[in-house]
Amino acid sequence: MGRQPCCDKVGLKKGPWTADEDKKLINFLLNNGQCCWRTVPKLAGLLRCGKSCRLRWTNYLRPDLKRGLLSDYEEKMVIDLHAQLGNRWSKIASHLPGRTDNEIKNHWNTHIKKKLKKMGIDPVTHKPLVSDQVQNPPSQINQIQIQQQRPLAASLKIDRNRELKKADTSYESSSTLTESKEEDKIETPPCDDIMMNSFCTDEVPLIEPDEILMLSDPTPSSSSSSSSSNSSNFLGNLDLSEFEWACNYIDYNNNIDMKSNDSSNSMELWDDDFMSSLDFLLNDNEDVDRKITDFDSALKQCPSRATDQESWAYGLF
């Protein structure tokens, strides 16, 4: 018996999302929150399946997403985490605020893989490629090997049961059974001189504060994109004044009036401490651990849904 499709696909639209569809989805989710994805397209008036809506939201429309290429530090983290976790992109993404599993997966496949190969590192095993030792000076190989020792050791903590299912992940040979969920405790890799010297990433245009300001105070767009493919600025082109902000969800579950047409309220709860705590999302990360701690504490100032892992991001504009 075949699996039931996730939705009735007859008459449903596929392919790139239009700006209008995006707007409908954002409008619905900001006003109603995330509930059952299957019902979202129906309630939002979209001819899409729920799965498509969820992907569009999580990978593209979520307001907390960082756009642009991964920074050096993020790239380093991805490499290190991949060495520990393998192709578990969502786990890796959970260590990188504002990045999605899809984005990291794409970046890995298009950029990092090539870089590692160029450096003589097998992107699957994170060990030096034997054939490439000819191409790389011995000193460089030694540095690579030194770098690889730490994640390998850390990887021993990964749940063996789960890893056995991943035939192609890096650490099939990891010994010792350990407690499950240990992977969630994997440490954020520290800045490492070797890695800093080894990787030279592209210029990384991270989101600047002024861009965020633009989003919080939308101005008429010069020309709204005809398709979703150019929607890095898309949210800025939307009239979000009608939307509810996370911090205004004083008590979502108790049905306190969630609808507010006064967008000026949207920043009321964003005091200086909270805003400054967002720096780590906006600037390059030198002391991420501290900043994440600050951010966590700042999030506690934002009541109710804002602290929900999936929905805290609503307030990031």
Added chain:
DNA sequence: AAACCTCGCAACCGCTCCACC
């Protein structure tokens, strides 16, 4: 200038996981 090629990324597909009954 046009045809072709390559690359990057958004989106889809199918499978697994997990909560609920």
Added chain:
DNA sequence: TGGTGGAGCGGTTGCGAGGTT
């Protein structure tokens, strides 16, 4: 405890943009 359905995950595909011939 097993079945079921929804959500999530990872792999893959398709298309558009930019580069090359």
